[in-house]
Amino acid sequence: MQNFNISIIGAGNIATHLAINFTKKGHLIEQVYSRNINNAKILAKKIKANPINNLANLKTNIDIILICVSDSAIIEVVNQLNFRSPLIAHTAGSVPMQALNKFDSFGVFYPLQTFSKNAKLNLNKVPFCIEANSEVNKKKLIDLANSISNNIFELNSEERLQAHLAAVFANNFSNHMFAMAEQMLKKHKIPFDILKPIILETATKIQQIPPQLAQTGPAVRNDIKTMEKHLALLTSQHLENLYSFVSQSIQNLKNQ
């Protein structure tokens, strides 16, 4: 395995997980940049890197620079970088690779997983979606991804955007439903723990059968009386609309 010298722009969720895992696998993190030097220092200390808060101080005699900032800040950061090499990649699902085309060597290093700075995560099976502007650069990014995961995909920018959209449905929307469910239970002083086994089983079951076949509940059974009882319990128009809309969507998919 080739070890790379890497610098990371950003000190948030992704930057933290990647930097720690790269270091464990023997790569060297040279610099960590954040607008806020304290954020840079917190991450840099964990991996013995140098914290910086000025992009002009970014060293370029390294192998790879990873941009791990919010999607909307990528262009702003790119506009402040006045060099053409080394290889530079961002980690966003929804930003085209061409956003980096002012550099000689560029690509994308998108991990399709949900990362929170303070939640442990084994990167072993995380799908890394790789794209690059040349075969040489693609190989470098694939080698880097292979050093921390066994699950590498080559996706172009359009495919990556589709995958990102699907992930929003699968993860963000599901998680929002968990949060809504927690609020409903809280009002009746029922612990959220009561739902944890069914949430886990929902995710486990679809490892064996397709999600469409795994669907249960009143909507797929067209159990109208139960659905009416539920609607009567909901305390806002917003929740009623959400319940009806999602139930309708379940029925539409069943009838396709």
Ligand SMILES: NC(=O)c1ccc[n+]([C@@H]2O[C@H](COP(=O)([O-])OP(=O)(O)OC[C@H]3O[C@@H](n4cnc5c(N)ncnc54)[C@H](OP(=O)(O)O)[C@@H]3O)[C@@H](O)[C@H]2O)c1
């Ligand atoms: N978290 C995930 O689950 C996940 C999964 C896959 C891909 N990604 C992608 O990874 C990237 C980072 O996401 P994240 O979850 O790590 O975000 P995050 O935890 O919110 O961290 C965002 C980072 O961006 C920096 N930043 C924000 N605006 C900036 C600006 N105008 N100029 C310079 N720096 C700026 C912040 O700097 P300060 O420290 O100065 O505030 C912070 O270091 C995004 O492109 C996201 O789409 C995230």
